[in-house]
Each structure stands twice: as C-alpha cells, then as structure tokens.
Amino acid sequence: MNGLSAAVVTACAASLIGAVVSGFVTDGGIKKILGLVLGAFTICAMIVPVSRAASDFSVNIDSHQSYGELTATADEAYQKQLVNTTRQNLEVTLTAILNQNGIYPEKVEVILAFADENSIIISQVSIYISNSDISQTAKISQLTEQSFQIKPDIIRSEDE
Numbered sequence: 001m002n003g004l005s006a007a008v009v010t011a012c013a014a015s016l017i018g019a020v021v022s023g024f025v026t027d028g029g030i031k032k033i034l035g036l037v038l039g040a041f042t043i044c045a046m047i048v049p050v051s052r053a054a055s056d057f058s059v060n061i062d063s064h065q066s067y068g069e070l071t072a073t074a075d076e077a078y079q080k081q082l083v084n085t086t087r088q089n090l091e092v093t094l095t096a097i098l099n100q101n102g103i104y105p106e107k108v109e110v111i112l113a114f115a116d117e118n119s120i121i122i123s124q125v126s127i128y129i130s131n132s133d134i135s136q137t138a139k140i141s142q143l144t145e146q147s148f149q150i151k152p153d154i155i156r157s158e159d160e
Contacts, residue, residue, distance in 0.1 A: 010045040018042065083112050086120060090148070094125065097147055103136050105129050106157050125152040 018038035025031050090110040098105055107128040115121045125144055133140075137154050144152040 010049060011042060014038070014042040014045045083114075083120060087112050090122065094127075094144065094147065097143055098127075098140065101139065101143055103129075103133060103140055103143075105133070105140075122148055122150050125150055126155060127152050128155050128157050130157050 018035075018041075021038070022031060022034060025034055087110050090112075091108045094110070095105060095108050098108075105127050107126075109124075109126040109128075110122060111124040111126075112120050113123040125148060127140055127144070129137075129140065134156060140154055141152060144150065
C-alpha cells in the first residue's frame with residue numbers, strides 16, 4: 001500500500017508542476033514540447049514506484065500446505081467423523097437391544113478399527129452394568145454376540 005500512495009503523490013505533484021509551468025508558457029510550439037516532456041515525466045513518475053513495489057513483492061509458499069496435504073487432511077477428518085458416527089450409532093443400537101430385553105446398562109462403549117482402507121470392524125465392546133444386573137451377564141453376552149458377532153467385556157460399575 002505504501003508503494004501505491006507514493007505513486008499517487010508523485011503523479012499529483014508532477015501534474016501540479018506541469019500545470020503551473022504550462023501557465024507561464026505562451027508559445028504554441030514550446031507548449032507542445034513542454035506538454036510532451038511533462039507527460040513523459042508523469043508516466044515515469046507513476047511507473048517507478050509501481051516497479052519498485054513489484055520487485056519488493058515476494059510470495060512465501062513454503063509455509064502453506066500442498067494440495068495433497070490438504071486433501072489428506074480432509075480425508076482423515078472425514079474418516080474420523082465417519083468412525084465416530086458409526087461408533088455412536090452402534091452404541092445406541094446395542095443399548096436399545098439390551099433395553100428391549102429388560103437390561104439397562106449404565107454405559108456401552110464400542111471401539112472400532114480399520115480392517116483395510118475401506119472397512120471398519122468392531123474390535124471391542126464394553127458394557128458397564130450395575131451390581132443388580134450381574135445375574136444377567138450371560139444374557140447380555142448372548143444378545144451382544146447375536147447382534148454384533150463379538151464377545152463383550154462386561155464390567156461391573158464401581159458406583160455402587
């Protein structure tokens with residue numbers, strides 16, 4: 001912005017000087033030559049600050065991420081969101097299945113993992129139950145295995 005203001009001030013000063021000098025000259029031939037000289041001076045006065053500003057301009061692209069890095073970051077964020085949403089849906093589903101069978105767990109945790117690039121597997125299911133539901137451990141395990149094909153870790157809650 002500093003280079004632009006210098007160019008504007010220089011152009012205004014050159015135009016003002018040209019107007020004052022051309023007011024003192026009365027001869028037509030000299031006036032044309034003076035107009036040509038002042039026009040060339042005005043153009044040079046505008047070009048020099050702009051060229052100086054252009055030569056000082058530099059772009060530092062080393063600090064910015066490349067397209068590949070940005071794409072990888074977006075893909076990782078999408079995969080993380082996908083896994084998180086899937087985990088939440090599985091936890092809600094398992095809780096609902098257990099509730100339908102008269103079992104009310106305090107907390108259900110599902111841990112997911114990537115089997116390969118396009119597959120997600122359930123690696124662990126943890127079910128936290130109260131002391132009153134200890135007798136239903138076999139039923140909880142059976143329902144979970146039927147629904148998710150994995151043996152759950154049933155953990156007695158420490159709250160009671």
